[in-house]
Amino acid sequence: MGLSVGIVGLPNVGKSTTFNALTKAQNAQAQNYPFCTIEPNKAVVPVPDPRLKELSKIVKPQQVIPSTIDFVDIAGLVKGASKGEGLGNKFLSNIRESDLILHLVRCFEDENVTHVEGSVDPLRDIEIIESELIFSDLEQLERKIEKLQKQVKADKKLLPLLEIAKELKAHLEELQPVRAFPNKNEHFEALNKELRFLSGKPVIFGANVDEEGMIEDNEYVKKVKEFAKESGADVIKLCAKLEEELIGLSEEEAKELLADLGVEESGLDKIIRTAFNRLGLINYFTAGVKEVRSWTIKKGWKAPQAAGVIHNDFERGFIRAEVISYEDFIKYNGEAGAKEAGKMRLEGKDYIVQDGDVIHFRFNV
Numbered sequence: 001m002g003l004s005v006g007i008v009g010l011p012n013v014g015k016s017t018t019f020n021a022l023t024k025a026q027n028a029q030a031q032n033y034p035f036c037t038i039e040p041n042k043a044v045v046p047v048p049d050p051r052l053k054e055l056s057k058i059v060k061p062q063q064v065i066p067s068t069i070d071f072v073d074i075a076g077l078v079k080g081a082s083k084g085e086g087l088g089n090k091f092l093s094n095i096r097e098s099d100l101i102l103h104l105v106r107c108f109e110d111e112n113v114t115h116v117e118g119s120v121d122p123l124r125d126i127e128i129i130e131s132e133l134i135f136s137d138l139e140q141l142e143r144k145i146e147k148l149q150k151q152v153k154a155d156k157k158l159l160p161l162l163e164i165a166k167e168l169k170a171h172l173e174e175l176q177p178v179r180a181f182p183n184k185n186e187h188f189e190a191l192n193k194e195l196r197f198l199s200g201k202p203v204i205f206g207a208n209v210d211e212e213g214m215i216e217d218n219e220y221v222k223k224v225k226e227f228a229k230e231s232g233a234d235v236i237k238l239c240a241k242l243e244e245e246l247i248g249l250s251e252e253e254a255k256e257l258l259a260d261l262g263v264e265e266s267g268l269d270k271i272i273r274t275a276f277n278r279l280g281l282i283n284y285f286t287a288g289v290k291e292v293r294s295w296t297i298k299k300g301w302k303a304p305q306a307a308g309v310i311h312n313d314f315e316r317g318f319i320r321a322e323v324i325s326y327e328d329f330i331k332y333n334g335e336a337g338a339k340e341a342g343k344m345r346l347e348g349k350d351y352i353v354q355d356g357d358v359i360h361f362r363f364n365v
Helices: 015-032 050-059 088-096 122-154 156-173 186-195 211-215 219-231 240-247 251-260 267-278 303-308 312-316 326-331 335-340
Strands: 004-008 042-046 063-065 068-073 100-106 203-208 234-238 281-287 291-298 318-324 345-347 358-363
Touching: 004 015, 004 088, 015 042, 015 068, 015 240, 015 267, 050 063, 050 281, 050 291, 050 326, 100 122, 100 219, 100 267, 122 156, 122 186, 122 219, 156 186, 203 219, 203 267, 211 240, 219 234, 234 240, 234 267, 240 251, 240 267, 267 281, 291 303, 303 312, 303 318, 303 358, 312 318, 312 358, 318 326, 326 335
Parallel strands: 004 068, 004 100, 063 291, 100 203, 203 234, 281 358
Antiparallel strands: 042 068, 281 291, 318 345, 318 358
16 A cells, blocks of 8 residues: 655745655666656655564565655645646645655745745644645535535435534634544545545644754744644654765664764654654554565555555455564564474464564465
């Protein structure tokens, strides 16, 4: 299953630099997954998972294929985007396709980099972008309400849907995002599924700092973290320039540079990990001589659903899953050792797949 993250932000906040770093990460890994079509505004980036490396040491496969995450560079967001300013609605529609929003915010001073609003103020910048998403949702919802008011005359069953739409409209008119709407009942879910509200998507704020800001939070970062805490969003601190530099370094050099700044992992790695957690995603593995591969599924999925990510036939004809936990696979040096130790389990249709499971599916065509 694909995971898509839309990158938004005002001009000159570090969005392009971050996207360039992602694109470099994609190009560096492209030979690992020839199945990817790479578009100019999309970077298909491997999900960092050290477990793949450990599995491949044991299995020695012909290739190792990580899970991937799509980052979509959504340009054109300025004040008035919902009314068509900049490239406006064209790019707002791109966000609807994303599962999650990475909202980059400038948290550094640099007289050589002009700010579109004339000064550095992350909370004002957040408000501008959030307002545009809300205005776009409101416009879409108003059209839906007009339609429902006509339909409800012939079909009274639609009345609860109309009522929740009106309630949500009042909420948006107070410039409150959909994600903060308190009455998320089944009718709201039906509306959200159809209209894919922009301000209802989960958000990660990317606080873009200079190298000094990586060592200690500056005042701008503190404000963003405080705002995010109140709104239930996540914050990742990153230095876009540094991220671009890291891509050209070896693993050891990158670790050394991050260690000098007192940082354990890169901002891009943090973003991917946080996106997975926020969307409730996990990985399981298949491990054979042709390939060791990571597959992304929703937490709580049962074995047939998980099998369907590989191929629809696997789900339709599911018989059973042969499962070894990652820890046991490593401890007993692979499938044969785990089997011998009694650590391979045969699981049926009701088995809930766990993060790190190494699975071989049996199915009928």
